[in-house]
Amino acid sequence: MLIGIIAHESGFSRDTIRYYEKIGLLRLPKRARRENNYKEYSPAILSRLRAIKELKNIGYTLAEIQQVIMSYETGGLDCLAGKAQVLEKVRLIDQQITQLLAIKQQLLEAVVDCPNHCKITAILDNTLIGI
Known part of the structure; x- marks a missing residue:
């Protein structure tokens, strides 16, 4: 999926998605770039964005979300x-x-x-x- 589709599906703006990439909330593999240099976002990224949105909706800050996701991914939650x-x-x-x-x-x-x-x-x- 390209950023426009992932933005539409997740409810986040393109700028927000790029910001989340910049701060490390979203990590795309190097191979996520197409030949034309566009980024290809996987369904896993969409799932992660939806999780981020839900955590934000219940009051978590981005720093807290990053910590929770990292703990979850390492099995330390x-x-x-x-x-x-x-x-x-x-x-x-x-x-x-x-x-x-x-x-x-x-x-x-x-x-x-x-x-x-x-x-x-x-x-x-x-x-x-x-x-």
Whole structure:
């Protein structure tokens, strides 16, 4: 499959696929190039892209995905260690949710007195005076 087909089938853009190659998430054998220098992507690459997409959808970063895939390929994927990592991610997500809720509350408070008093203008007036 050429990159256009693999992009369409995987839902990733061509640039994203090239980026994944560059950072090592996708590895193509040297023989993957055709005579015209186009790359030939195998069904295995499509499967890998689909796995990457699913892992991204549940919150894994590219670095974490690379680590998980490498562990899987070497037979070192440990379910108990993976569980601890997932629970740590959940803890961090809970922390982010708390921070986002606090920001949301501050934004709501910033507009509560609009249009009579603009908190954003007040912040700018207090910090940009004399600049």
